[in-house]
Amino acid sequence: MSEDGRPSIGTMRRYAWMNIFTGFLVWGVALAGVSMMMPIMYGTISQDMGWTITQTTSFMAIKSAVSGVGGLFAGGLIVKFGLKRVFVQSVAVIGIATLLLYFVDSLPIYYALASVSGFASILSLIAIQVTLAKWHSASIGRITGVAMLGGAAAGTIVPLATAYGLQHFGWHATAATAGVLVLAFVLLAAIFLFREAPEAYGYTADELDPGPAGGRSRKAGATPATDAGPEFRSILKTRQFILLIVAAALSGAISNGVNEYIPLFVERQANLGAYMAALGFTIVIVISGLGKILFGWVFDRFSTRGVAACWALCGVAVLLSFPVAGFATFLIFMLVRGVSHGGVVVQAPVLARHLYGIRPIAQVIAFLNAAFHLGASLGIWAIGIGVDLTGGFGIPFIAVAVVAAICALIGLGLEPRYWAGYTARRAPSHA
Template sequence: MLVGVNRTAETGSAAVAAAPPPRPSRPRIHRAWLVAAVTFVTIIGGAAFNSLPGLLIDPLHTEFGWSRGEIGLAVSLDMALYGLTAPFAAALMDRFGIRRVVAVALSAVAAGALASVWMTAAWQLMLYWGLLVGLGTGSMALSFSATVINRWFVARRGLVTGVLTAAGASGQLVFLPLCAWIVDAHGWRPASVTVALAALVAVPLVLLLMRDHPADVGLAPYGGTYAAKPAPMAGAAVRTVRVLRDAARTGPFWLLAGSFAICGASTNGLMGTHFVPSAHDQGMATTTAASLLATVGIFDIVGTIFSGWLTDRFDARRLLAVYYALRGVSLLFLPLLLTGPSVHPPMVFFIVFYGLDWVATVPPTLALCREQYGEDSAIVFGWVLASHQVGAAVVAFLGGVARDVFGSYDVVWYASGALCATATLMVLVIRRREGDAAPAAAR
C-alpha cells in the first residue's frame, strides 16, 4: 500500500474523490515524473540561499564588525528553524495541499533575502536570515520530497529520493560559484538579490505544474494502483505533535534522530558554513574555496542518486554505517590538507570523496523511517530532519565561536570526525521490524 495515499482523516471522513472511469490509454511518461521534476527545480530555487552563509561571514564581519559567533548564531537560527518547520510543513501539505504551502515558502525565502540588503544591525540578520528564510526553506525541506514521493511513487522510491535529495546539491553547484563571483566583484548585496530572484522564479512553476495528488489528474501513483484522494486532514499541528509523541516512545526514532543530527553537524553546519572561511584563513581565494565546495555538489549529485539506487537493493542500516564511517575518517584528515593557498591533489581527492558521501545518508534514512513508521513516515522524517538541522545549527554557531577563541577550525574538524564514528554505531543497532522483507528493486 502506498504510504499516506489511502489514509483518511482521523474523523472518519470519506475520500473526497471517487474512482474515475477507465482511461482510454496510459500516457507514455507518467505524470509523477513531471511532478518530481518540478519538485527538483523548486528545491534548487529554495536551496540557493544555502549557498550564501559561508560566503558572507567575512564580508559581514568586515563591513559591520559583527563577530563570527554572532553571524554563526544567525546561521544556526536559520538551520534550526529549517529543521523544526519541516514536520509541521508535511502536515500542512496534508491539510492545504503541496502547491499552496510551497508557493508561500518560496515567497518567504525571497522576502528574507531581499530585506537583508537593507539591514544595519545584527538583530536584523537574525530576523531576515534566521526567521524568514528559516521558515521558508524549512517548508521546502526533505519532508516536502518525502510527501511527493509517498503520494506519487510506489516503484523507484529509493531512486527518486536520491534524485530529489541531489537537488540541494544542484542548487549549490549552480549558485555557489555564481554568488562567490558576485560577492567578490560586486559585494554581498547583489548576491542576496540573486538568491531572492531564484526563489521567485520557481513560484509560477509550482502553481502551474505541481499537483497535490495523483487522483487530481485521474491517475494511479507510479507503480501502484489508483486510490481516491483522501479528505484534507484538519489539526495539522496537533497531528504533527502526536506523531512525534508516538515516535519518541520508540528506540529507532532516537537512533535515527541522533545519527541524523551528526549528519547535519558534519555537513551543513560544518562544511557548508565554515569551509570557505577556513580555507580563506590559509590564504586561499574565496572564489577558489567556493569552487571547491561547489565541486562537492557535483559529486554529491552522483553519490546521492547512486545511494538511492543502493537503498532499493541493500540494507539501509549497513549503508548508513559505511557512509558515516567514511565521512568521519575523511574529516580527520582535512586539517592536514588545509595548509596553504594552493589546491593540491590530496585536497581534490578529499573534495571528490566527501562529495560522494555528503547527503548519501538521506535515501537510507528515509527508507528506515518508512519501514518503522509507515503512513506517518513523512512527518516522522520531518522530525528526524529537525534533529539534522539542530545538529547543523549547533556546529554552525560553535564553529564560529571556536574560530574566535582558538584562531582556527582544527578542533571542530576533529570533533566532527569523532561524532561520525558515534553515528556509525547508532545506525548499526537499529532493529528491523518483524515481517519486513529485504529491500527490492521495485520498491
C-alpha cells in the first residue's frame, strides 16, 4: 500500500499482467482455439452427420455473421452492465456452447450453437480489448500483441490436438473437451484474475503506463492526458469516425478475407499441393504472433501512421502471391501475409484509444470489431465471386491491393489526439 492509501505501483502492474494473462487464455483457448478446431473437424462432421460441405462449413459463416452484428450491441451492454459481468458471462457461454456440441444431432442445433458462440465470442473479445486499453496508455499496442499471442500459441497446438482427438474420440467428444477447457481454465481466470479498470484503485492508465521519460512533449492541438475523451454520441456522425469504420471494414476484407483463400490459392492456382496449402496457413497463423508484437511496437511508436503502414503491407502481401511458384516465393508470401495479419488483429484498441480516449472506448472498440467482422464476411464473399467469374485469383487479389491502398490513405488522414506522442500538424509558414 502506498502512502496515499492506494495499492502500490508494483501491485497495480501485477494486476495489469493478470489481465494480459487472462487475455492470452481467452484468445488462445476460447476464441482462436475453438475457431481453429472447426475447419479441421469439418470433414469428419460432414461424413459422420451426412451433411454437405456447405451445410457443415456454414457453422463459421453463421458464427462470424452473428459476431459482426453482435459487435454493434457489445459497447452498450458493457456500459450498462459493466466489463467484468459481460466478460465472465460471455466466456461461460462460449464454454457451454462448445461443450453442447457433444449433443448435436441436427443442423438447427448445430447452427443455434454457432450463433450463441458467435455472439458470446464478440462480447469476450471486445471486453478484453477494452480492459487492456483502460490499463495501458503508451504501450497499448505491444500489450495487446502480447495478449493476442495466445492465438499464435493455439496455432501450434490446436491443429494436431484436434486431429488426435478426431482419430481417437470422434468430433463430438473433441469439441466437448474444448468446452471443458474453456470452463476449467479461461472462466476461472476471468473470475479470479480479471481486473476491470485501474480507476477502481485510484489510478489512471497514464500513471501506470506513461511511456519513456523525456519523450516528445505535446504541442498545439494535442489533448491533455486528463481529458477522458468525448461522449460516443458526439463522434458517431463525424467524418473521421465514419471513415474509421469504413477502413476497419475494408481491413477485415484485406486480411481475414484473404486468409480464407490461402489454402485454396496455394493448392490450386500455385499448384503446390494440399500439404503446402496446409503448411502455408499454419505459417500465416504462427508468424502472425511476430506481427502482433512487431506492429504493436509500431502502433505505439507511430499510432495511426503505423496502422496505415500495416494496411499498406496487406496490399504488398497479396501482390507477393503473383510470383509464387516454388518454396522460396511461397515462403516470402506467407511470411509477409502473416506479419501483416498480426498487425491488423491488434489495431482496434490502439485506434480507439489513440483517436478518442477512454470515455467512449467500449463503444468505439465494439463498432471497430463489428465493422471488421462484417468486412471480412463481405471480403470472403466478394473474393469468391471474383474467383468464380474470372477463373483465378489474379483480378480479385489486384482488387484487394487497391482496397489496401485506400485503407492506408484513410489511415494517414486520422488524427490520434489521445495518443501520448501526438503532435499537431504544423501550421504553414507565412512569408
